[in-house]
Amino acid sequence: MATSITFTLDLEDHRPDESVPERYSVVTEKILEFLNERAIKATVFTVGTLAEKNPQLIRRIHDAGHEIAHHSYDHTPLTKQDSGQFRDHTKRAKDILEDITGEKIVGYRAPIFSLTRDTLWAVDILKELGLEYSSSVLPAPNPLHGFPGAPSSPFRWSNGLIEIPAPIGKVGPFLMPYLGGFYFRYLPFGVIENKAKKAGDSVILWTYCHPYDFDPEEKNWRIKGASAPVSLLLWMNRKNTFNKLERLAESFEFSVPFKDQNFDSITNVVDPSTL
């Protein structure tokens, strides 16, 4: 499986409030251009509230042949919801995305990899709502949401929902999801390339970026709950993201979107109660 990479984008509006200028639309257009020039078809995990405000952007992405998948209603981590809220919000966003695209939405990604040991109740709700696969698990310790002990290769939850965990690699003493976001921006390209080449056949590789990962022009603000230096650190290193992806595209093939991949060979079944 690991000779190619699936391009995934997490489409969200990460501004603290509306006083900060909106830039995800213009940056997403640039990403679409980049993908189009290389004939790459992506899976775009989309936040429901963003789709509600900007249906024409979602329609354009869909019309360009990319998969629209589900990235929660308003990007609240699962750890901050109960099962009732989660069911309502997830259904609402799924309906919004299906109305816009005219197609069944089959893929789901939890905000900030918040499908963890503490939120396993979500697995049955996703299945009940008709989702077919999830890529919501980061199978490593992490300062935000990690799920150490979860398999790092794709598997089926015992209810049949497929899980495609974030690809992880060891950098120094730490396991990290080197193909996406902050890690992709900071790690030297050679390290990323090396980890991906050595990933092994049982892993599905996917890169996950957000529009802001490509946007050096966005102004920096202090992130809620983080110090000014940490906020700056989380903001920096954006100007080389296109360049790194270009190099990735030179070294690897890009796969079709998740919904078009054949998951029949994923036979490892995991009972959530055993994790």
Ligand SMILES: [Zn+2]
């Ligand atoms: Zn997100």
